[in-house]
Amino acid sequence: MTKPIIELKNVTRNFSAGTQTISVLKSVSLTIMPGEMVAIMGASGSGKSTLMNIIGCLDKPSSGEVYINGIATHQADSASLAELRSRWLGFIFQRYHLMPYLTAEENIAIPALYTAMPADERQARIALLAEKLGIDTRLEHKPAQLSGGQQQRVSVCRALMNGAQIILADEPTGALDSASGRALMDVLHQLNADGHTVIIVTHDRDVAQQAQRIIEISDGQIVTDNTQDARESGEIQLLPVVGVNGRASLSRSLLESVRMAWRSLLGHRMRAFLSMLGIIIGISSVVSSMAVGEGARQTIMNEIGKLGNTTLEIRPGLGWGSKRPDMERALSLDDISSLSKESWVLGVSPVVTSMTTAIRQSFASSIILSGVSDDYFSLQGIRFITGNGFTRQDIDSREPVLILDETSKEVLFPGEEDPLGQIVQIKGAPWRVIGVASKPGPKVVSGFMSAWIPYTSLLQRITGDKPLEALTLRFQETLAPQEAGLRTERLLIRAHGKKDFFVQTDEQLAKALQKTSNSMSLLVTAIAAISLLVGGVGVMNIMLVSVTERTHEIGIRLSVGARPSDIMHQFLIEAVLICTLGGVIGVLGAWAAGNVFALLTTEFSMVFTWLPVIMACSFSALIGLTFGYFPARRAARLNPTEALARE
Numbered sequence: 001m002t003k004p005i006i007e008l009k010n011v012t013r014n015f016s017a018g019t020q021t022i023s024v025l026k027s028v029s030l031t032i033m034p035g036e037m038v039a040i041m042g043a044s045g046s047g048k049s050t051l052m053n054i055i056g057c058l059d060k061p062s063s064g065e066v067y068i069n070g071i072a073t074h075q076a077d078s079a080s081l082a083e084l085r086s087r088w089l090g091f092i093f094q095r096y097h098l099m100p101y102l103t104a105e106e107n108i109a110i111p112a113l114y115t116a117m118p119a120d121e122r123q124a125r126i127a128l129l130a131e132k133l134g135i136d137t138r139l140e141h142k143p144a145q146l147s148g149g150q151q152q153r154v155s156v157c158r159a160l161m162n163g164a165q166i167i168l169a170d171e172p173t174g175a176l177d178s179a180s181g182r183a184l185m186d187v188l189h190q191l192n193a194d195g196h197t198v199i200i201v202t203h204d205r206d207v208a209q210q211a212q213r214i215i216e217i218s219d220g221q222i223v224t225d226n227t228q229d230a231r232e233s234g235e236i237q238l239l240p241v242v243g244v245n246g247r248a249s250l251s252r253s254l255l256e257s258v259r260m261a262w263r264s265l266l267g268h269r270m271r272a273f274l275s276m277l278g279i280i281i282g283i284s285s286v287v288s289s290m291a292v293g294e295g296a297r298q299t300i301m302n303e304i305g306k307l308g309n310t311t312l313e314i315r316p317g318l319g320w321g322s323k324r325p326d327m328e329r330a331l332s333l334d335d336i337s338s339l340s341k342e343s344w345v346l347g348v349s350p351v352v353t354s355m356t357t358a359i360r361q362s363f364a365s366s367i368i369l370s371g372v373s374d375d376y377f378s379l380q381g382i383r384f385i386t387g388n389g390f391t392r393q394d395i396d397s398r399e400p401v402l403i404l405d406e407t408s409k410e411v412l413f414p415g416e417e418d419p420l421g422q423i424v425q426i427k428g429a430p431w432r433v434i435g436v437a438s439k440p441g442p443k444v445v446s447g448f449m450s451a452w453i454p455y456t457s458l459l460q461r462i463t464g465d466k467p468l469e470a471l472t473l474r475f476q477e478t479l480a481p482q483e484a485g486l487r488t489e490r491l492l493i494r495a496h497g498k499k500d501f502f503v504q505t506d507e508q509l510a511k512a513l514q515k516t517s518n519s520m521s522l523l524v525t526a527i528a529a530i531s532l533l534v535g536g537v538g539v540m541n542i543m544l545v546s547v548t549e550r551t552h553e554i555g556i557r558l559s560v561g562a563r564p565s566d567i568m569h570q571f572l573i574e575a576v577l578i579c580t581l582g583g584v585i586g587v588l589g590a591w592a593a594g595n596v597f598a599l600l601t602t603e604f605s606m607v608f609t610w611l612p613v614i615m616a617c618s619f620s621a622l623i624g625l626t627f628g629y630f631p632a633r634r635a636a637r638l639n640p641t642e643a644l645a646r647e
């Protein structure tokens with residue numbers, strides 16, 4: 001004996017409208033056998049669509065029992081209902097419900113994408129169905145490029161994609177002209193003859209007459225149920241289930257979600273771009289500021305590297321932060337002579353500075369004078385533009401001689417080729433210019449002029465007795481900076497009897513600079529993180545709008561067998577895709593900015609490293625995941641019938 005394919009027992013469906021409850025279906029009981037062709041008739045508002053939605057597992061009864069092929073759907077969870085819709089049910093709607101941004105072929109394929117049907121089998125089945133329904137030449141068209149009859153054929157193909165033992169057609173001819181309507185009815189007859197169980201909702205008596213069985217409902221109750229020509233039960237045979245070998249695997253479903261998300265992005269380009277904008281700006285500012293930071297760091301490191309890393313500085317006190325008046329005079333000229341005796345020391349120079357005024361003709365300007373020894377220039381790697389450094393003789397006899405830097409040369413001798421031998425007045429005495437040199441290190445724009453003079457001349461002629469501010473020492477290249485520092489410390493502690501000075505090597509200087517640049521990047525990163533957060537909120541906003549706008553699409557997907565988790569994946573992946581794409585565009589933007597920057601200045605460049613780029617892209621994907629979650633969950637929780645009703 002054949003079992004019923006659809007069985008309803010005392011099904012009621014109530015809707016609450018405001019304070020009152022309206023009963024749309026009132027204790028409906030119904031049995032449909034496999035292979036039947038049933039027409040459900042009734043006036044508008046009599047409850048036909050509600051009944052259809054319950055049979056189609058899009059809706060659940062308020063009370064009563066529903067069995068589809070023996071499975072109790074009134075108790076099933078949303079995933080099992082999705083499974084039933086996917087395997088057993090095919091919907092044909094009055095308004096076709098095709099996705100406007102997909103081609104006919106892609107629309108037909110959707111039900112199969114949620115199953116494990118292999119791609120080649122899917123393509124073959126699409127071709128077969130399209131040919132059967134005479135739309136094989138229209139597969140590349142979008143719905144808007146098709147006539148109503150053609151669109152309805154596409155939707156029939158989609159309904160049949162996974163087999164569809166039960167075809168549910170809700171007013172399928174309602175929007176068609178009479179010729180197309182007749183053609184569609186022929187198709188449904190053919191499908192019924194092939195073994196599909198067909199249920200048609202209609203208010204058109206001519207359409208209903210074509211079914212073997214007409215059920216009339218009025219005000220939520222079945223009033224007549226006439227079987228016109230009973231079939232012999234021997235004729236009825238179940239259709240084999242087509243191609244549906246269970247659910248798509250997770251990796252496949254994710255891959256399909258990426259493709260769907262991509263299609264939907266292409267379908268809404270402007271909106272996608274706008275939602276990306278925040279992320280693009282955020283990411284490009286992070287990446288470019290990090291690149292600027294890295295460029296600056298490398299420039300500084302290069303300059304330090306040029307010194308050969310073989311100099312160190314000795315300063316009084318215990319470190320930069322602590323001012324110790326009792327240690328102010330820790331360094332003396334004796335230290336210079338004892339350090340100079342060491343074989344590994346190539347030169348030592350004291351440094352004493354003073355700020356004073358230099359006058360040339362009637363022009364006066366502030367100048368920083370550094371008192372140094374004759375060794376200083378070679379050990380600091382200072383390059384002479386013209387003239388020479390001091391001689392031993394200049395130091396010993398405290399000569400009033402002056403070596404200008406480039407800034408003071410420009411200020412005091414503007415436009416003059418060679419200031420050698422010229423006189424500058426300092427402290428009321430004439431000083432002779434014997435050279436012009438350029439300071440090493442990155443060019444810092446500052447209005448300050450500076451010049452070098454013998455330290456002996458400074459102490460005697462300008463400041464009077466004054467403690468030494470630092471000693472600069474150059475050591476042999478074969479010695480490691482750390483070792484040189486240790487040797488210096490040991491020697492001076494022995495000489496002073498205590499540690500009242502500190503040694504700073506270039507390496508330490510580099511480390512200090514690195515530290516500053518690190519804390520700078522941290523700050524930049526924090527600012528960027530905030531801007532990315534704002535971008536993420538923007539993405540969430542637009543995704544929420546997108547969910548609302550695409551409620552109808554979600555309804556369609558649910559009706560062809562998508563599970564709530566599939567919908568969740570799709571929207572989540574769409575958000576991740578938007579953000580990642582935004583991140584990639586942001587990185588490219590920063591890189592383009594770097595190239596423009598390089599054209600404009602050669603002082604220093606932006607240096608792109610992989611780490612910030614990779615971090616930026618993964619971070620933006622994470623933002624998509626985080627901020628896409630809420631809209632995606634909202635999409636997944638939509639009620640299928642309500643979603644479908646929304647246009």
Ligand SMILES: Nc1ncnc2c1ncn2[C@@H]1O[C@H](COP(=O)(O)OP(=O)(O)O)[C@@H](O)[C@H]1O
Pocket residue numbers: 015016017024042043044045046047048049050051
């Ligand atoms: N989600 C709903 N909430 C409240 N009322 C509903 C809902 N869906 C349908 N109804 C009501 O149920 C009745 C039957 O609707 P429906 O089944 O769509 O009728 P038909 O398809 O026969 O025209 C109508 O009065 C309609 O207003």
Ligand SMILES: [Mg+2]
Pocket residue numbers: 048049050
């Ligand atoms: Mg209806």
